[in-house]
């Protein structure tokens with residue numbers, strides 16, 4: 001068994017295919033191997049300490065090394081490592097999580113269907129939405145409207161709901177009856193327009209699309225309250241109220257993909273609370289267990305849950321690991337930390353505004369065309385020129401240079417094209433935020449020498 005860095009890298013190149021990766025290229029360059037983590041810091045195999053500005057992959061909300069989660073897993077593993085929720089069965093840990101999750105969700109929600117990931121949650125959404133309308137006597141009301149550059153996962157339905165063209169190009173996607181409208185990305189696609197007018201115009205594409213397809217054909221609209229993987233796209237204030245109006249007026253189910261925005265990221269339990277929207281379904285994962293174990297779910301509004309319950313008949317859908325007791329026990333312990341330590345309010349009232357102020361201070365940098373964010377997510381747009389704004393010809397190359405330089409400066413940030421994004425653990429302190437911003441600035445200074 002390989003343990004030394006070079007042996008591990010060799011074994012990784014020989015045997016491991018990484019997700020969303022050019023594996024041939026990676027094999028030549030070598031993998032960065034993370035071995036330990038504590039709080040908001042990662043340690044790699046060479047002993048280098050990195051401030052994790054991405055909370056793993058937008059998920060380690062309570063930070064690394066929480067003994068409560070380790071204890072919850074150990075206890076549950078010892079008592080009952082697995083049982084399923086099929087065939088009239090389930091486990092206490094699964095029930096307790098269902099009760100806790102729905103108590104934290106907005107009032108229209110009292111049921112949850114468990115999955116193993118965000119992608120599985122969105123597959124569940126597709127089946128649930130179509131099953132609901134069919135049960136309602138409207139089987140043709142089966143088209144789901146989503147948005148370009150949305151990210152809803154990597155399974156066939158998840159990637160189809162997503163609006164990422166390079167993903168659609170592999171595997172013959174999207175699956176039938178999923179269509180996409182534009183995203184509310186003002187900096188990238190609406191800079192010539194007033195932001196609020198732009199937000200309204202883009203929201204109204206939903207209404208136009210519903211009219212074009214026919215109200216009797218459109219089942220649902222799905223969106224992330226704030227797009228994460230697409231580049232932390234913060235919608236103009238005009239956007240969500242108009243979307244809500246349209247969904248209400250045409251009786252289209254509203255699905256909020258809360259995989260990133262759920263569990264405190266925006267300073268409320270759910271992004272839907274932050275934007276004041278009333279979804280019928282919410283996809284969850286990531287922060288549900290702070291990534292300690294894989295678990296996700298779909299939180300289902302009474303309107304849908306009660307209709308399915310009273311109609312009778314099976315919902316022919318489910319996963320071996322739906323409601324896995326160990327994942328559920330860890331998720332419950334995680335939610336109790338978030339609740340009992342007041343971490344969500346702390347994002348809204350303290351570290352969120354503090355991070356936004358620090359992050360916005362980068363907007364004077366010659367490489368930065370815009371900074372934006374909400375709660376504990378932030379983005380900045382790299383530009384070749386600030387006035388007038390000119391973007392880099394090779395957006396991806398600029399982003400990659402900054403991302404790699406950030407590592408040299410001890411900070412993990414993520415690049416989406418030429419957008420640099422952060423999403424640190426919710427437990428980050430003010431002094432760690434100062435460190436994050438300072439490291440980001442030094443990274444930008446180093447990048448400016450290469451890019452400008």
Ligand code: PXG
Nearest residue numbers: 117118119151152153224229257259260285
């Ligand atoms: N919905 C949203 C909004 C997500 O961000 C998923 C669904 C899918 O979840 P799973 O658990 O199946 O991965 C996600 C996942 C990135 C990146 O590079 C983002 C995600 C996953 C992988 C990479 O930003 N988000």
